[in-house]
Amino acid sequence: MTIKTQGTDLYAIDPLTKAILVVGCFTSLDGIDTSIAQIETTCMNSSAREYEAGLAEPGSASFGLNIDPQEPAHVRLHQLKTAGTKLLWAIGWSDGRIVNSQGDLEGIPPTVTQEGSLSAISLTSGGSGYTSAPAVALTGGGGTGATATAIVSAGSVTGFTITNAGSGYTSAPSIALTGGGGGTGAAATAVVGSEVDFDLPNTRTWITFEGYMNSFPFSFALNDVVKSTVGIQVSGDPVFVPKVIAP
Structure with missing residues (x-):
C-alpha cells in the first residue's frame, strides 16, 4: 500500500520547555538519510578492490516552509537555529489521521516522554x-x-x-x-x-531523527509568500517506525 504525502506532519521537541513544536505549513521534506562509509580490505593478491561497511555518515536534510511571523513555532525554530541547538524531530505520516471535534482530519500527534x-x-x-x-x-x-x-x-x-x-x-x-x-x-x-524523547502512537508511521538547523534563509519573490528552505544537519541514524496494523 502506498502512502500519500498530503497529511504529513513535522514535529520537534523544544529542549527548554520540553513541549512539542508543530511545524505548521511546511511544504517539502528531503534528505533524511545516512550514507555508509567504506573500509578498504583489499589485499595485494586480490584481483579487485574489496570493502567492508564503515560508519554511517549522516547527511543534511531540508524542509520548505511558508513563514508566518505570527506562528510561535516558526519564531521559536529560528531562535533555536540561531542558538545552534540540536533537536529531536519526528515525521508523522498521513496514515495516522483522525476526525477532530470540528469534523476535520488532523494528524495523531506524538507526546513527550519525560x-x-x-x-x-x-x-x-x-x-x-x-x-x-x-x-x-x-x-x-x-x-x-x-x-x-x-x-x-x-x-x-x-x-x-x-x-x-x-x-x-x-x-x-x-x-x-x-x-x-x-x-x-x-x-x-x-x-x-x-532523557526526554518522543512517545509515538503506534497507529501512525513515523520517522525520528536528531539534528541542528544549519540554515534558515528568508526568501522574498514577486507575487509569492515569504518562504524558507531550512537546512538540518542530521546526527546519527534516522529511525523508521511503521504503523501497527490491528489483526
Whole structure:
C-alpha cells in the first residue's frame, strides 16, 4: 500500500520547555538519510578492490516552509537555529489521521516522554493460548501512574500500547500479565526513559531523527509568500517506525 504525502506532519521537541513544536505549513521534506562509509580490505593478491561497511555518515536534510511571523513555532525554530541547538524531530505520516471535534482530519500527534517515565515495554515471550488481551500490571520502580495494554494476535501477545507513561520512576517497574482467556507464558520488561524523547502512537508511521538547523534563509519573490528552505544537519541514524496494523 502506498502512502500519500498530503497529511504529513513535522514535529520537534523544544529542549527548554520540553513541549512539542508543530511545524505548521511546511511544504517539502528531503534528505533524511545516512550514507555508509567504506573500509578498504583489499589485499595485494586480490584481483579487485574489496570493502567492508564503515560508519554511517549522516547527511543534511531540508524542509520548505511558508513563514508566518505570527506562528510561535516558526519564531521559536529560528531562535533555536540561531542558538545552534540540536533537536529531536519526528515525521508523522498521513496514515495516522483522525476526525477532530470540528469534523476535520488532523494528524495523531506524538507526546513527550519525560525523564523517569515509562518509555517502552519490551516483549520477551509472546506466550500462547490467548483469546483476549491479558491485563498489564506495573509495580515498583519508585514511580506511579504508568499503565499499558497488551496486543494479541494468533493467540500470542505481540506488543503493548503505553496508555500512561507515569512519572518518578528511578528503576524499571516489574510487569505481570494476567488473564487473557487461558493463555500462558507471555512476559515483558519495562524500560524507563533517562532523557526526554518522543512517545509515538503506534497507529501512525513515523520517522525520528536528531539534528541542528544549519540554515534558515528568508526568501522574498514577486507575487509569492515569504518562504524558507531550512537546512538540518542530521546526527546519527534516522529511525523508521511503521504503523501497527490491528489483526
